Amino acid sequence: MVDEPVREDFLYSQIADRLAAQIEKGILKAGDKLISLRALSKEQGISLSTAFKAYVELENKGIIEARPKSGYFVRFSTLNSPERLHNTPPRPLIEKANVDEMIRTVYKTMTYERVVRLSVAAPAAELIPEAKLNKAMVEALRKSPNSCTQYDDVQGNPALRKQIAKYAFNWKGNVSEDEVVTTQGCMEALIFCLKAVTEPGDTVAIENPIYFGIFNIMKSLGLKILEIPCHPDEGADLEYLEKALESTTIKAVLFVPNFSNPTGALMPDHRKKKLVEMLAVRQIPLIEDDIYGEMYFGKTRPGTCKSYDKNGLVMLCGSVSKTLAPGYRVGWCLPGKFKDKVLSSKITHTVSSAAPTQAAVANFFETGRYDLHMRHLRKALHTQCLRYVQAISEYFPPDTRLVRPQGGYVLWIELNKRVNAFELFESAIQESISIAPGQIFSTDARFCNYIRISFGAPFSAAIDASLKKLGDLIWAQTV
């Protein structure tokens, strides 16, 4: 059974987007009354029901509100949201801290009962189509000649590889299934790619700040790290990298160009192209972690570095852990000219990937369920992002600065310099609120007055109350 596809751009969505743009530009300000449904319908030549849907969409996003018997009003204008966080200058280290210990504490306390998890950069359970995925699993087991009990093709389930290759079309990739190697999640893909192009002792360039899993991988493989500043506005600082390449021998670069974690930064496509060309001249492999690439809020998916790769030097890694089911551990890489080395790592490490989960995900893609799910998920995330930003601008001190992400799961927030994020984390967890303190995103605990808030969970009274409480805790540390 194939679920019915959804047209990307319904008329009401187009109209809602145009209205949102007017509000964003300040043409309509907070408190302004909107024209009536009847007037909108007349003005745009649309039905009353389409006009109504357009206003409901803006209401869901928290941008406008309906006041009983008065009509619709602008509730929130991005102009009065916290100041945008621009390029983050590396700051001097304030304290000697054990990053490992902080990470362990954050992870341990996160699983406490009744904790509101603002620290998890992944979709909340209510956004996962569990029943449909279970159905895909049952279908997949039934169709497999040996019910997925036997060793799978070493390169990965062929049906899944075909679907991944097909999806590459969205980022302007031209990929065949033979170029795809499946893995146990994206982390394993990154490790196999790094092992293919480095030896212990080599130096690899990564972003700073960055998800701590990345620098833990480096440590585990005995690699040295060169930290490249990552600016919320356009991602890794390519000019800094270019200068570093003059004086340092770098064996590989590992970046997260689309909605990097924790900054949420999106590298513009023309800079992706520049990066690929800069590395191609020097024959340096680029490992592109594209795990958040599908979670865009705009009209089209951002591109990838891989799509500009002419030399097989870009190794793109992805997974369904952020889009569909973290528990399935289904990931992949497109390792370019290093495929044989990646395969050899995979054989040595795991022989082959788990067959049932790969087959279930392949089925979920094939039947069109993935496409449908992703449209829903992107819309939900965009709405959640806006609601969280609104709550933060209401509750946090006015000197708060935050990145306005164009996709992904997280808000990277700069607080007053007097705030120590790890202390804030400690007082928040006392209130059953889990946040990610900035310190855990660099090897030297640099981002002391930053926090990362995930908007993976639908906005609710509990979330609102947690953000309000968090705001109070920040105020307490600021004054």
Next chain:
Amino acid sequence: MVDEPVREDFLYSQIADRLAAQIEKGILKAGDKLISLRALSKEQGISLSTAFKAYVELENKGIIEARPKSGYFVRFSTLNSPERLHNTPPRPLIEKANVDEMIRTVYKTMTYERVVRLSVAAPAAELIPEAKLNKAMVEALRKSPNSCTQYDDVQGNPALRKQIAKYAFNWKGNVSEDEVVTTQGCMEALIFCLKAVTEPGDTVAIENPIYFGIFNIMKSLGLKILEIPCHPDEGADLEYLEKALESTTIKAVLFVPNFSNPTGALMPDHRKKKLVEMLAVRQIPLIEDDIYGEMYFGKTRPGTCKSYDKNGLVMLCGSVSKTLAPGYRVGWCLPGKFKDKVLSSKITHTVSSAAPTQAAVANFFETGRYDLHMRHLRKALHTQCLRYVQAISEYFPPDTRLVRPQGGYVLWIELNKRVNAFELFESAIQESISIAPGQIFSTDARFCNYIRISFGAPFSAAIDASLKKLGDLIWAQTV
């Protein structure tokens, strides 16, 4: 639903075993007539139907045969099976060979269509209870709060860990679920354990000959190898190891004490104890690969080194890849005092293991299905082993020597010194028969006139014809 448990020792089985023992000792010889069913029933005070079942069991194992209108006769006595292969002295290297290339060739050709796979040390698909395992998966998904879509407990599915701990009772282990860490198959378990106790450049002692996956892991982790001769009769040469310890700094030992691959060697329990004590004095960790331990042909499961461990130095690794479903990639380790380091490797490498497959296997254990399946599987493997040995003794040249395994999946066969096993492999694959040449089981391609035959597939006319053809090819190389 719980399947009905089977009593271990049915009366007919006991009687069949006693008769088999008489034949083994030569009290009854090939061609001897057995007493009639009626006489056996009278003599043993059993029903005619029980007597009949006893003879059928021996017939299935190929030990006796029913001749129409004449009664039952001894068909095969182990006394006329090929000479037993005893301790294998390391032999000088005959040729400069690329072991990697040989392994790749063996693996590539194995998947060709219509190939009889005598090279796969794993259960054939017909021995896997697919329908029951599918049922376990559906039950597991239904019972999981989030249908297994969310990240699992980092240490592994708690229900599965509980079952693994419970199963330790069979090898006289006293283990709590908190000591178990699940992994993606046994290979990943071995890697995490090695990473916990070594650094690149360290030396690790392994058996020789050994499954090539083991020395590929060493290479991948940058470890040096010290090869310890493995004798088919009692496994790794502990006296050799003890001497080596005097002159070499060894950071860890990785052995397969139960039914090692390819020799099938079983280290007697008193020698396991000796090994553990020898290493404890020197504080050297022992990684015990117990992947074949459950596939015993005797009355009781062989012990493990882990059961003699008083210092948390033994790290036992296992999986269901040889017992239930290679495609599920469900393995585990009991890392003793190195648990934190293993967990840290697991978090870095994969965050957590795939949730659905672990939950399905846990369910399969919990409902008693695993126990029932293992009784069937052990019996089937023992029968298959006997039938393969019988065919080999009939078809292979008389100077063939082979190990008589007490469990596991493989026969390690020494051929006439004129035979080059890789050339034999090459001519066999022309006939669509895949075997494992001895060369691929050591880093220097040492065992040139050895082959490994797996008896994982039920004996059939096709297997019989393949072994006959293989015998012809060996004759051709010998004379």
